[in-house]
Amino acid sequence: MSTHPAYDGLWQGQALDKIVAAHPSSVPTMWLQGLWDQEDIYGAVHSWEALKAKGMASTNHLAMGPWYHSQINGRGDALGPLKWSGDTAAYFRREVLVPFFDTYLRDRKPAQPTPHVILYNPAEDRWDRFADWPGAGPDALTPMYLQPGSGLAHSRPVAGGDSYVSDPAKPVPFEQLPVRMGDHASWSTWLVQDQRFVSTRPDVLSYQTPPLQTPVRVQGAPFADIFLSTTGSDTDVVVKIIDVYPESNADAPELAGYQLPVSLAIFRGRYRQSFEHPTAIPSGVIQEYKFGLPTLNYTFKPGHRMMVQVQSSLFPLYDRNPQTYVPNIFFAKPGDYRSATVTIEHGTHGASAVLLPIVPSSTAIGP
Numbered sequence: 502m503s504t505h506p507a508y509d510g511l512w513q514g515q516a517l518d519k520i521v522a523a524h525p526s527s528v529p530t531m532w533l534q535g536l537w538d539q540e541d542i543y544g545a546v547h548s549w550e551a552l553k554a555k556g557m558a559s560t561n562h563l564a565m566g567p568w569y570h571s572q573i574n575g576r577g578d579a580l581g582p583l584k585w586s587g588d589t590a591a592y593f594r595r596e597v598l599v600p601f602f603d604t605y606l607r608d609r610k611p612a613q614p615t616p617h618v619i620l621y622n623p624a625e626d627r628w629d630r631f632a633d634w635p636g637a638g639p640d641a642l643t644p645m646y647l648q649p650g651s652g653l654a655h656s657r658p659v660a661g662g663d664s665y666v667s668d669p670a671k672p673v674p675f676e677q678l679p680v681r682m683g684d685h686a687s688w689s690t691w692l693v694q695d696q697r698f699v700s701t702r703p704d705v706l707s708y709q710t711p712p713l714q715t716p717v718r719v720q721g722a723p724f725a726d727i728f729l730s731t732t733g734s735d736t737d738v739v740v741k742i743i744d745v746y747p748e749s750n751a752d753a754p755e756l757a758g759y760q761l762p763v764s765l766a767i768f769r770g771r772y773r774q775s776f777e778h779p780t781a782i783p784s785g786v787i788q789e790y791k792f793g794l795p796t797l798n799y800t801f802k803p804g805h806r807m808m809v810q811v812q813s814s815l816f817p818l819y820d821r822n823p824q825t826y827v828p829n830i831f832f833a834k835p836g837d838y839r840s841a842t843v844t845i846e847h848g849t850h851g852a853s854a855v856l857l858p859i860v861p862s863s864t865a866i867g868p
Contacts, residue, residue, distance in 0.1 A: 503831040508776035517544060518551040525555045529605045531598065532561065535568035536621065537580060537692040542795045546722075558617060562601070563634060565796065566593055567621045569689040581690035582755060586626050593619075593628075620798040623763075624744070629798060635721030635858055642724065642856035645710075645807065649847050653708040653809055660848035665704045665813075667736065669824060669838040672816035673699055680817060691818075696743055696760035696810060706845060709745060709808040717801040721858030723764055723794045727811065728851025730788070731770075733824035733841030734781045738790045739815050741765035742855060744799070745806035760808060763799050767815050768792040771826065781826035787850050797858075809855050813843055 505511045513519070530552075534545035549563040566573060566589050567580055577590025597619060600611035618631040645653055649661035674680055677698040681687040699705045725740035742764040750757040771779035773790050782788060801807050814821060823830060823837040845853050 503829070506829050506831060507772070507779055510777075513777075518547045521548050522551040522555050525552055525557045527557070527560055529560045529601075530562070531601055531615075532563050533573055534563075534565045535570060535572060536565050536623065536796075536798070537568065537690075538570045539689060539692050540570040546796050558633075562615055563618045563620075564593065564597065565620045565798070566590065567623045569692070572689075581693040582695075582753075582759070583623065583693060583761075584753070585623075589621060589628075622798050622800060624800040624802055635796075641858065643859040644726070644852075644854040644856050645809070647706075647708045647809060647811070647845060647847060647853045651706075651708050653710045653807060657852050658847040662844045662846050662848075663706050664842055664844040665706060666840055667704055667731075667733075667813035667824065667843050668840040669814070669821045670840075671704075672814035672821050673702060673705060673739075673812045675815045675818040682817070692765070693761060696741065696762055697758070699812070700760060700810070702812075704814075705810055705812045707808060707810050709806045711806065712747070713801055713803050713805055713807070715803060717807065717857075718860050719797045719799050719801070719857050720860050722796045723858065724856040725766065725768070725790070725792055725794060726856055727790045727853045728787050728846040729790065729853070730785055730844045730846070731782060731824070731841050732784055733839060734784055734826035735822055735824055736770040736782060736841065736843060737813050737815075737819070737822045738768045738770060738792075739765070739810075739812045740768075740794065740855065741808075741810040742794065742797075742857075743808035743810060744801055745808045747804045764794040764797050766792060766794045767819055769822065787846055789851065794855075811845060811853075 532545040532549040546563060549561055552561045566577060567585060568577055569580060573590050575590060576588055578585050578588045601615045603609040603611055604615060616630040618634040620629055622629050646657050648654055648658050676691040676694055700707050723742060727738055741762045744761045744763055746756045746759040748758045768790055770782050770790060773788060774780055823833045824841040825837040825839050827833045827837050847853060
């Protein structure tokens, strides 16, 4: 790892989505993944998409439940503070997985054919079946712009910027302190942890809509499209899409005001032009950082708010960026770790936004 810190030929040759696309199989396959999979939120859906692009969608099935990593094998009636109306894992095993095995291993035709795509909608507490995925194509992404004054809206701002100081000596933690990476309960649920624990930090910027008047359905993979400058020569960009619950929640008082992350990712700035060939960031020059976020099948309900948070560290889940460009961060010296001022742009020099695959109504074909 220390001799191959970038995504060079060594790592490219081991990418499963590229391997299965180069050697597509006609063997019926079920790709399983959790919507809040803290260990692999990338592999299954991207491998399925790679095979779909090769015309293999008819023999490949995609399933994503409201689970942490491998929760499909246990109880699935809750994830952290989120409670479902039934055991989603048991339902999936009984109603989807066993009939899939019966079809292809026992030659028994079930009452209902295996859905090509089945994803849970956590906000609506239901399984959705799709003939295809996603409902919104890559050209149908809707920008939600980060606004001066901490707003989030469809309108493109004309000018402005927000700044914060990112200090490697005081990184933003990925979970509430104290970090307990050896604790299964903490580790398996950190992706659904209430983000209010960092929302008041001066090095975390939060942008949110007013309370929604109508539901907003998102089906597919969002993108972050952030324009920023830094006084350093390297930086990390963390973007979170968050569902902010109403301050008064009669159905679940423990979730009143809760800031639930539904999709988040981190991007190392040195790879903004190439994952294989990193380059230093020019100090004080606005650069674009555009990267994909994990797949969503989610409905932001009326009365809730949509929020985007931006920060520069997610420690110690991800190593600290020195914010001084060095050829290999594994060998960065203490003096390389320096504070930097990061400025998020809002207007003519770059309109920072998240791009959402919003659909006008659910494209699911049945519960």
